[in-house]
Amino acid sequence: MSESVTANQSASPLSADSDDDRSVKLSCKGLWKIFGDDADEAREFLERYGGRPSSEALDKAGLTPAVRDASLDVHDGEIFVIMGLSGSGKSTIIRCLSLLLQPTVGELVFEGQDLLACSRKELIDIRRHKMGMVFQHFALLPHLTVLGNVTFPLEIQGVDRATREQRAMEVIELVGLGGRELDFPRALSGGQQQRVGIARSLASEPELWFLDEPFSALDPLIRREMQDEFLRLQRLLHKSIVFITHDFDEAIRLADRIAIMNQGEIVQVGTPEDLVVRPATPYVEEFTRNVARSKVLSARSIMTAPVDGTDYGGEVKPGDRISSFAGDLVASGKPFVVVNRRGTRIGQVDREAVIAILAESA
Template sequence: MSNPVIACRNVWKLYGPDPVNFLRELDGQDPGFEALREQGYISAVRDVSLDIHHGEMLVIMGLSGSGKSTLVRCLSRLVDISGGEIDVDGADLSALSETELIDLRRNKMGMVFQSFGLLPHRTVLDNVAFPLEMRGQDKHARRARAMEMIELVGLQGREEYFPRELSGGQQQRVGIARSLAIEPDIWFLDEPFSALDPLIRREMQDEFLRLQDLLGKTIVFITHDFDEALRLADRIAIMKDGAIEQCDRPGNIVMNPATEYVAKFTEDIDKARVVHARDLMMPVSSGVPEGAAISAAATVHDLARRLVDDLNPQIPVADENGAVVGVLSRDAALNVLLGTA
């Protein structure tokens, strides 16, 4: 696999009297959230190790207060970490100078927040062009770029509106367009859809998937909604009390939850819509079974008809190039379909 875009090694963020020295004395041990609190420290991020790869959508999921925002603020060094190391494109984030940091945030990192953060007295166009203005781009070029982004998020015709004249969903589209204007390599989104109505929210998720298909960015997306995480993620990192309980593909998380805490989230999930053939398949050991191959990217739900009609106990699974990469057991897949897995 290629080098990670972001690599976190044993990252800590403690709030309390003297975090750095306190951590040094712990010497790599993690006494746990409660024990730390008894000693006067809130562990907002607790011993997190994580690689984020080029073009992947990593979703950080956890309840309110679990440390999601703090972790992402550490990744952009909006807060300094108390221990561990974060590398961005191979460079130690904590070793960057103030100007290098500003450069990184202005040119490489896009950010979107739940609260939109639009400038109320500026039009849609001027909001989207704002980061380009900060960067000193000339007026003509930044207007052209801003218009492009406005079109990308489906707001053409509304360039001259003010934020207050837009719905919540439209305002967040402006936020998204603005964050994309600088062509970031890494895109951080902290609960971007949490303030929106459920229907709008779903629409925005679809839009977001369409955009990602088009742009292929490296994305860290935060949510407290497990369904949203399942819909969007390549991988989900589930946080509790500052630590990552499990980080895996959605299908693996619902099939093999690592802890009881994770299992609770997966209880009411329709697994057939989340688990893909690739999550269940076994290596080809004794020859490729008969029958047309199914796609590794198909969900068990997509395969329902075939699983019922095709009595062969084993079904070949192919990758996107049509090469057979595994074997699916009909029984195992039916168990997922019927909720008996």
């Protein structure tokens, strides 16, 4: 993994702002997933090369690395997005993090517990009670109603019928499907079916939520609605989330931080603003080239020192995206003051700076 990842993480606003006191919910270090004929052979191969074999050595050994030396931390209550192009390794890494796939080597720690040292029984218990997952394809059971699909994981856990149905009805209401609990999946639209999948994953009240391109099969309008629903749920539930997508617009709308993958490697981790303003590699720069900067840049990035006696047209927070207040600021014809959490004026955003960003985005 490149040294730029560590440097970027230390410079990230996550460590500078309100999120610096978040504990680490999930952590992986030096994680590899190699596909080949023999898992033991792959581990021995990595040991021979000190955990850093070249692509040529891997090819010569007939081994296919889907995840290469990946390290990341997911913080408590954070939406951590992993993204990359097709074949970058993003779906493989989420399956390793959720232990749907066994990593070849590396460390994987959840709430301070080494998952790779757990017994099979312990892993089953963790995955049933503390982890939830939503897939790209809804994977609903067609012979069960909405209620039956949502109660299914609780039934596997051995929860009594009254309790599991009460819990299921709570999450069915939460995702906006109240009144549809007796419908079968075939009677629901694609967006409604995805809501059932989300409700099912939330029924066991997971502490860590994995979502693998959950909205990519939906049409653009429904996809936007589901993103809104996802953000609403997160404001209510404050889950620790690992979210996979290949869509950068979706990533910047949802993410606290983003990891970009290329050929199995994590090439940079940072806030959306980090990746656009401070790309660590030419690949990241090219990946983010066409992003509308007004959707990514915050008031903090363009503010100047406040001037006493200025007649301000409004106020914004340091982390507010330019796109969220640009229209009001330009219409007012006056600068906006930037105010931090303590109510202190720390800067001002001028009309000319905003117009310049909007012109660049256009």
